Amino acid sequence: MALLIKGGEIITADSRSHCDIFIEDETISRIGVNLDVPPEAEVIDATGKLVFPGFIDPHVHIHLPFMATFAKDTHATASKAALIGGTTTFIEMCCPSRNEDALEGYNTWKQKAEGNSACDYAFHMAVTRYDEKTEAQLREIVRDGTASFKIFLAYKNFFGVTDEEMFYTLKLAAELGVITTAHCENAELVGQLQQLLLGEGKTGPELRGVKLYVESVLPHLLLDKSYAERPGVDGMKHVMSPPLRAKHNLPVLWDALQVGLIDTVGTDHCPFDKEQKLLGANAFTQIPNGIAGIEDRVNLMYTYGVKRGGLSIHRFVDALSTRPAQLFGLFPRKGTIAVGSDADLVIYDITYRGTISATTQHTNNDYNGFEGFAIEGRPSVVTVRGKVQVRDGFFVGEPARGRMIRRKPQYYAQGASHAD
Ligand code: URP
Ligand code: ZN
Numbered sequence: 001m002a003l004l005i006k007g008g009e010i011i012t013a014d015s016r017s018h019c020d021i022f023i024e025d026e027t028i029s030r031i032g033v034n035l036d037v038p039p040e041a042e043v044i045d046a047t048g049k050l051v052f053p054g055f056i057d058p059h060v061h062i063h064l065p066f067m068a069t070f071a072k073d074t075h076a077t078a079s080k081a082a083l084i085g086g087t088t089t090f091i092e093m094c095c096p097s098r099n100e101d102a103l104e105g106y107n108t109w110k111q112k113a114e115g116n117s118a119c120d121y122a123f124h125m126a127v128t129r130y131d132e133k134t135e136a137q138l139r140e141i142v143r144d145g146t147a148s149f150k151i152f153l154a155y156k157n158f159f160g161v162t163d164e165e166m167f168y169t170l171k172l173a174a175e176l177g178v179i180t181t182a183h184c185e186n187a188e189l190v191g192q193l194q195q196l197l198l199g200e201g202k203t204g205p206e207l208r209g210v211k212l213y214v215e216s217v218l219p220h221l222l223l224d225k226s227y228a229e230r231p232g233v234d235g236m237k238h239v240m241s242p243p244l245r246a247k248h249n250l251p252v253l254w255d256a257l258q259v260g261l262i263d264t265v266g267t268d269h270c271p272f273d274k275e276q277k278l279l280g281a282n283a284f285t286q287i288p289n290g291i292a293g294i295e296d297r298v299n300l301m302y303t304y305g306v307k308r309g310g311l312s313i314h315r316f317v318d319a320l321s322t323r324p325a326q327l328f329g330l331f332p333r334k335g336t337i338a339v340g341s342d343a344d345l346v347i348y349d350i351t352y353r354g355t356i357s358a359t360t361q362h363t364n365n366d367y368n369g370f371e372g373f374a375i376e377g378r379p380s381v382v383t384v385r386g387k388v389q390v391r392d393g394f395f396v397g398e399p400a401r402g403r404m405i406r407r408k409p410q411y412y413a414q415g416a417s418h419a420d
Contacts, residue, residue: 001042001386002023002042003023003041003042003343003386004022004023004037004042005021005044005046005345005347006020006035006043006045007045007047008049008050008051009049011313011314011317012314012338013318013321016313018033019032019033020033020034021051021337021343022035023386026386027341027342027343027385027386028339028342030339031339044388046347049380051346051348052321052337053321053337053341053346054086054088054321054334054342054346054382055086055321055346056088056334057266057267057269057294058324058328059091060090060092060267060294061092061093061268061270062113063108063109064270065095065097066095067286067287067288069279071271071288071290072292073271073364075112075116075121075402076399077362078090078117078294078363079118079119080399081295081361081362082119083119083390083395084362084382084393084395085297085299086299086348086378087119087297087298088344089119090122090294091123091148091324092124093123093124093126094106094109094123094125094146095150095159096128098157098160099129101133101137102141106125106137109123113404116399116400117402118389119389120385120404121405122328122330123148123404124146124148124150124181125141126149126150127151127161127165130165130169144406145404145406147407147409147410148178148179148329148407149178149180149181150180150181150182151180152182153182153183154183167189177409178410179328179329179410181215183241184242213327214261214263215264215266216253217265217268218293218300219238219267220250221250221254222370223244224244224249224250225245225246225247226247227369228243228244236274237277237291239277240270240291257305257315258315263323264319264324265320267294269290269292269293269294271364272288273367274366292363293370294363296361296368296373297320298346299377300373301316301320302377303374304373307376307377321335329409330405330407333405344383344385345381346381346382347379347380348377349378349379353374353376354375354378355374356372357371357372360393380392385401387401389401
């Protein structure tokens with residue numbers, strides 16, 4: 001299979017150039033001006049369009065038993081929605097509950113995804129309990145190519161770990177060289193660790209310093225708490241965790257994103273339909289929390305960031321593709337346009353004008369939390385490892401093309417840390 005993408009403007013995290021891209025089999029084999037290619041190669045004319053590396057959503061929930069129900073998407077629906085919106089790889093949170101066996105859970109998640117995803121995917125392994133058996137299983141899971149953990153400090157007794165379990169998880173992650181993503185922080189633990197350090201005779205203020213990276217998610221950049229305060233089910237649609245905040249926080253987040261204090265923008269994609277949200281009609285604590293976004297992240301961030309918000313186009317590519325690839329061990333196979341990289345490409349039509357609507361979405365849900373938001377641009381063609389999967393808003397590809405991307409431990413993530 002040979003494919004030539006001709007005449008587009010390639011945009012990466014740190015460069016832009018008018019070049020052709022030649023793809024053989026699944027990877028980019030040449031990049032250059034007026035490339036001479038075999039006559040049998042399929043040609044896509046990208047004149048007047050931008051060519052981005054396939055976008056990576058580093059935080060999604062697809063199979064998710066949660067709050068007495070299940071998130072609505074399947075791997076088939078979510079992956080097609082992702083691709084139509086320009087996301088070519090997602091990293092799903094594998095979240096067995098605290099009472100379940102970690103390895104059994106991991107295998108369940110893998111089986112659900114295998115042969116059912118139209119785009120590539122990887123997993124963050126949620127550590128929801130930590131004992132000797134879990135530790136041995138986590139070692140096996142990392143050997144299998146799942147090189148990142150997730151811990152929840154919220155959701156005590158379900159996904160949440162105790163402080164001690166968190167401590168041992170982080171210790172194991174450091175030993176194995178895998179990165180840990182975390183939901184929130186914990187003041188109680190700060191107090192406990194202070195006592196530990198004092199007990200070790202460490203009385204000075206100097207600190208070892210740790211590598212810390214920051215993710216924000218689409219709803220927190222575009223929605224504020226007034227959405228969750230709407231009456232009835234309209235408010236419930238916007239219940240997520242951590243909750244939407246006051247509007248004055250949004251410009252602060254956008255500024256932090258622009259200067260790179262926020263490394264990545266994911267979605268925390270987690271659709272629940274209206275009937276599910278109404279499980280919490282009599283008690284807000286029972287509202288399944290989550291907002292979908294896998295389909296709309298790229299278009300909304302391009303429109304409200306790059307077009308209207310002054311976000312640099314390179315930071316946009318960086319936060320939505322390159323940085324997640326670097327932090328989670330997918331780079332340079334994913335996250336950039338370079339010779340040898342997977343040919344995951346988004347040919348982006350900046351002249352498209354549209355409106356987000358549940359009536360046209362592919363995500364499996366009966367509303368859209370961003371209903372009515374205008375978009376200025378959308379993917380015209382999306383390829384996954386050289387195969388055209390989307391054309392102008394329609395899925396046209398192979399439903400089972402997606403593969404699990406096995407990742408190696410990194411020991412340290414590439415790029416500068418905020419502790420440096
Ligand atoms: O509200 C959210 N974020 N739902 C998904 C589960 C989680 O907390 O990540
Ligand atoms: Zn989440």
